[in-house]
Amino acid sequence: MPAATSLLPTAATVPSQAPAFSGWLDRRNGTLCADGVALSQIAVEVGTPFYCYSASVLRQRYTALAAAVSPVGVSVCFAVKANSNLNVLAEFARLGCGMDIVSGGEMERALAAGTPAERIIFSGVGKTRDEIRRALEVGLHQINIESVAELETVAEIAHAMGLRAPVALRVNPDVDAGTHAKITTARKDSKFGIAIGEIPALYARASAMPGLEVLGLAVHIGSQIQSLAPFQRAWSALADLVRELRDAGLTVARLDLGGGLGIGSETEPAPDLEAYARTIAETVGDLGCALNIEPGRWLAAPAGVLVTEVTYLKESSGADFAVIDAAMNDLMRPALYDAHHAAVPIHAPRPGSGPAWRLVGPVCESSDDFGSYPNLGPLEPGDLLVFGSAGAYGATMSSTYNSRPLVPEVMVDDGRFRLIRKRAEMDLFLELEKPSDWVAAANGVNVAE
Numbered sequence: 419m420p421a422a423t424s425l426l427p428t429a430a431t432v433p434s435q436a437p438a439f440s441g442w443l444d445r446r447n448g449t450l451c452a453d454g455v456a457l458s459q460i461a462v463e464v465g466t467p468f469y470c471y472s473a474s475v476l477r478q479r480y481t482a483l484a485a486a487v488s489p490v491g492v493s494v495c496f497a498v499k500a501n502s503n504l505n506v507l508a509e510f511a512r513l514g515c516g517m518d519i520v521s522g523g524e525m526e527r528a529l530a531a532g533t534p535a536e537r538i539i540f541s542g543v544g545k546t547r548d549e550i551r552r553a554l555e556v557g558l559h560q561i562n563i564e565s566v567a568e569l570e571t572v573a574e575i576a577h578a579m580g581l582r583a584p585v586a587l588r589v590n591p592d593v594d595a596g597t598h599a600k601i602t603t604a605r606k607d608s609k610f611g612i613a614i615g616e617i618p619a620l621y622a623r624a625s626a627m628p629g630l631e632v633l634g635l636a637v638h639i640g641s642q643i644q645s646l647a648p649f650q651r652a653w654s655a656l657a658d659l660v661r662e663l664r665d666a667g668l669t670v671a672r673l674d675l676g677g678g679l680g681i682g683s684e685t686e687p688a689p690d691l692e693a694y695a696r697t698i699a700e701t702v703g704d705l706g707c708a709l710n711i712e713p714g715r716w717l718a719a720p721a722g723v724l725v726t727e728v729t730y731l732k733e734s735s736g737a738d739f740a741v742i743d744a745a746m747n748d749l750m751r752p753a754l755y756d757a758h759h760a761a762v763p764i765h766a767p768r769p770g771s772g773p774a775w776r777l778v779g780p781v782c783e784s785s786d787d788f789g790s791y792p793n794l795g796p797l798e799p800g801d802l803l804v805f806g807s808a809g810a811y812g813a814t815m816s817s818t819y820n821s822r823p824l825v826p827e828v829m830v831d832d833g834r835f836r837l838i839r840k841r842a843e844m845d846l847f848l849e850l851e852k853p854s855d856w857v858a859a860a861n862g863v864n865v866a867e
């Protein structure tokens with residue numbers, strides 16, 4: 419399993435550098451609390467399912483990572499796609515964290531959360547002309563270029579605007595990140611980046627283009643990477659490339675080292691932060707480049723949970739299903755990546771061991787299945803369960819499949835909670851899809867206000 423993660427970390431699963439993170443979920447008076455707030459109380463107020471994040475854990479994660487990498491001169495940009503809620507971004511922005519974005523929508527979110535444009539890096543393989551124009555207008559720190567065609571487009575737009583676009587070329591170093599096939603991005607046949615062998619000629623050509631200021635190189639080799647070896651290989655290849663470019667008389671001032679730092683699993687610990695920082699220092703530390711990383715999952719995943727209610731228990735051909743009110747549209751990772759999210763009940767342990775529950779959602783797809791859970795104990799309809807490690811790639815990947823509303827998001831902070839995204843109810847979608855008058859008239863539908 420590529421992304422199995424523990425909810426209530428034990429000594430075996432908590433990376434040694436992160437003891438402080440285990441504290442935000444604990445049982446008080448028999449009920450599970452998040453930073454001191456009873457999750458059952460939040461459930462009463464906002465309904466289930468809902469995402470709950472801890473502001474203090476978000477802050478602790480950023481602070482710990484920044485403290486580990488800043489001695490080697492590395493700044494941190496949060497990969498917005500992991501969790502793009504404005505309130506989450508604002509927690510990071512307030513601490514000086516930059517943002518890595520992959521769309522115009524994420525650009526607007528990062529800016530609205532208070533991130534200065536000069537701390538925002540624009541990645542992604544398919545930036546549109548509108549997105550590029552907007553990025554240049556607001557003055558983003560850097561645009562990472564993923565193809566020759568994109569390079570030419572950025573140069574042309576910037577030139578027409580009378581600007582020089584600050585760009586880095588994203589290198590595909592042909593490194594297997596040793597992670598799930600759907601979250602690896604740097605093998606030869608991947609759609610991401612420019613083949614490493616093509617970089618020297620392209621870098622020279624780009625450096626001569628009037629619309630561009632070619633600042634350096636970027637890599638991002640995949641996600642949930644648990645071993646430092648793939649990073650070591652990719653960054654060493656990058657360092658060799660920098661030397662080659664410099665030997666050819668080209669200037670390389672910046673290196674974007676990508677995200678992908680794993681958070682550990684039930685069987686593997688997360689990479690040690692000090693060792694991660696050391697790997698950066700040993701591979702690219704002596705080049706005199708400005709360095710940054712773009713973690714998403716590592717910063718946000720452990721700071722979030724998804725709370726769901728058991729709707730029905732159902733025994734069928736020997737399997738003990740617990741049908742829950744969260745589904746693949748709310749948390750897509752099990753269906754998409756075979757991920758297993760650890761779960762615990764909110765109630766105090768009950769006597770008896772209970773079966774190995776199969777937690778399944780109500781969506782009409784066989785892949786709407788969270789997997790097997792042997793340690794939940796006896797369950798009853800109405801019980802509340804909590805999925806861990808849901809602060810990254812949870813809410814951002816959710817959809818309204820099966821016409822299910824988008825679930826609310828809640829932030830706990832300092833013993834209080836606040837709603838940070840309302841449930842997007844059906845009336846919103848009915849309104850967006852209202853037929854035009856003439857279609858409605860032909861179909862005999864009443865569209866009166």
Ligand SMILES: *Cc1c(COP(=O)(O)O)cnc(C)c1O
Nearest residue numbers: 497541641677678712713714715
């Ligand atoms: C997704 C992505 C990241 C973040 O990956 P994590 O595994 O969440 O750290 C960073 N950079 C780029 C270019 C990405 O596409």
